[in-house]
Amino acid sequence: MSNRKSAAEPRGAGDDPFAAFFEGVEQSASHRLGLAKLEFTEEIVNRMHALRLKKGELARRLGVQPGFVTRLLSGRNNFELGTMVKVSMALDCEFRCHLQAAGTETMWMDFLKEEPARPAADWQSTKYKRVSSETQLSITDESLAAAA
Numbered sequence: 001m002s003n004r005k006s007a008a009e010p011r012g013a014g015d016d017p018f019a020a021f022f023e024g025v026e027q028s029a030s031h032r033l034g035l036a037k038l039e040f041t042e043e044i045v046n047r048m049h050a051l052r053l054k055k056g057e058l059a060r061r062l063g064v065q066p067g068f069v070t071r072l073l074s075g076r077n078n079f080e081l082g083t084m085v086k087v088s089m090a091l092d093c094e095f096r097c098h099l100q101a102a103g104t105e106t107m108w109m110d111f112l113k114e115e116p117a118r119p120a121a122d123w124q125s126t127k128y129k130r131v132s133s134e135t136q137l138s139i140t141d142e143s144l145a146a147a148a
Helices: 017-026 029-051 055-062 066-073 081-090 141-147
Strands: none
Touching (some): 029 066, 055 066, 055 081
16 A cells, blocks of 8 residues: 555645645744834835825934935835834824734724814805795706706
């Protein structure tokens, strides 16, 4: 009898040296550190886009040279907690850190504490005609075509 599996039998991760290697890499601290850096960097970039903030403006808010921001966003930076907090503050955010238990999934939701102030509508009343309930409106085929 042979210990060799036939081609029809499924192979497990234990049988595939590449799968076993990559599974080990995914569990390594260096891999997880790289993922954490990438996630934080992506959050910085997304927040900068949301604020329409350029690297130079972020550098000004942080009180650093623009090259420092470039290095932060390069993915080669080893973030310190203090730097992460300062960047968060410069982006009008709160820094949050979370430990996720193995076998669970974390989902983040941000809720507004209050409705943000909105600027008053910029319109000129002279451009519009007041319509009352007594005003008769005539709708013609021409006006419908023009509106479409």
